Amino acid sequence: MSHETAVSEGDLTRTGMALKHDREWDYELDRIVTAVAERDASTVGLQFPEGLKRRGPAVVDDLRDRLPADVTAMLSGQPCYGACDLDTYLMRRTDVFVHFGHSPMKESEKIIYVPLFSNVAVEPILTDALDELADPGDDPDVGLVTTAQHMNRFEAMHAWLEARGFEVHTRRGDDRLTHEGQVLGCNYAAADIDAEQVLYVGGGKFHPLGLAMEHPDKRVVIADPVNNAVSVADAEQFLRQRYATVHKAMSAEQWGVIFCTKIGQGRWEQAEAIVAENDDAYLITMDEVTPDRLRNFDMDAFVNTGCPRITTDDGPQFHKPMLTPGEYEIAVGNEPLEDLSFDTFHGTW
């Protein structure tokens, strides 16, 4: 599967959720046990991100010790790379449903969200990052953003930077985001701040690349506390890959227009608009967008109205070029080439 053969740099397996640090997570079993008692539940569904699925059985063991014997715990086997990979089947069919490791895209009484915070200290990497940030004496303004699993250290990062003379700018992105300063692979609104430099604290390359493309006027400094590395986001190479893909798709005759059926990824108007104006475009609906599922469709190119990480990060694994909706408009000549930008999602479900 795409996620297996070439692990995304933006997903959890590279961002400290992997086992290399052998850290302990707080699964908040008390909250789950309480919810089971309150709802007199007979079934509990548990969904873990890919990088933590192997912890599932031990969590089930712990719950079995603490729950009545007639309560059945179930692990979701659906792929899970983000908050929008909600296993709605399991959610609807269990009395208590717990989603681990992602912050809610939208609060729901049906779902217990258990964040799993990294316990990696951030101060050492912040110290290293000083080399790439402007001297606060010259330019004190810096934006600060991070991902869900480092959110527990956000205040500490903020204070650390202020103590060194920075004026730290933060904001809560939009409805799609739970926390002040949080970014998603598909949403960088938290970096819409009044500073020429943004410090991204977190793992992976995908988030900072999206950040740099979404905010081309800002310098994006990456402080990766998990891999202990500081760098500056360079959207150049990424942009070149995207241009090459757009160029390849320009000769496409038949287009497959993917409408992703996952919660939080459905952009129906966009998908329908493309098909309405292009006689050679065909709507394809699916939940998981994988190379194997598209291989049997005889299309020359695809437009993915779902998760932009799939389109750009997994893109090379598909047998035909796959574009974001914005890139499609360029490929068919509706928009100029220089309008190429990162595909983002706003709002919730």
Added chain:
Amino acid sequence: MSHETAVSEGDLTRTGMALKHDREWDYELDRIVTAVAERDASTVGLQFPEGLKRRGPAVVDDLRDRLPADVTAMLSGQPCYGACDLDTYLMRRTDVFVHFGHSPMKESEKIIYVPLFSNVAVEPILTDALDELADPGDDPDVGLVTTAQHMNRFEAMHAWLEARGFEVHTRRGDDRLTHEGQVLGCNYAAADIDAEQVLYVGGGKFHPLGLAMEHPDKRVVIADPVNNAVSVADAEQFLRQRYATVHKAMSAEQWGVIFCTKIGQGRWEQAEAIVAENDDAYLITMDEVTPDRLRNFDMDAFVNTGCPRITTDDGPQFHKPMLTPGEYEIAVGNEPLEDLSFDTFHGTW
């Protein structure tokens, strides 16, 4: 994906649904157009089996020519290898939903089932099959079974055999099956007839192997009209593989018990019973059962209560042994080794 990297011998890609014969199919567009008019539909969902997905765009084109301009057609991008791979998401969200190429497991007003029949003549392969069948003078009794795509020739096969002195035994399997004489990869009840030999007319190896295992007392003659080959089903090698897999799983400590959420594949009582009596067994729920989805679970072996074709045909592609529920009972010592049998499904949704 499993289905891509090692094409199942039991699936459509090897049974004449592939393009090699370049045959024309009757998509019954009139029925679809009529349904759209009757329901004043604004959306039409179309689901094709994997081997025919590439025909989807042409069918959409034909429908666009004949439907009002404001009707939107959508192709299902979900994997589809059988009647139980129903795209319930698309079904629920379209006014007219058409499932091509499989006979209904259960009639539903929501779904238009369009069978796609093979146009390969069966008489030549029946003639060849005479070499493997008993002389009707010695033993005239023969069972006759086939698959959905050759069902249009069933009467002709029947008459052809009778004209040659055979007494042809047929029956409708059970609720799971639409037609007299029809078998599924998970149901061979149509061969519960009073004859020592059964003639299977159809492609692939999986169906006749299941047939031979389910009816070990009968000789199963395979007449494959698509690949133009006659053989006798030999369950020996298949059984040896299954024994080897069971043996490997005997040392398993942690078991993943898969509950498949697809329509027609859910055997909840079976899955729950295993977990209830084995403290080292963990329920995992999922729709598509693929090697990649299980790789992140730290289990020593899996029991699949869903589709037996996945377990046996795709089995070697999984990183850990995967057993049918019956095989599991053998592996944990609840049943003797000689009780190993083919896993079948009865009933409908």
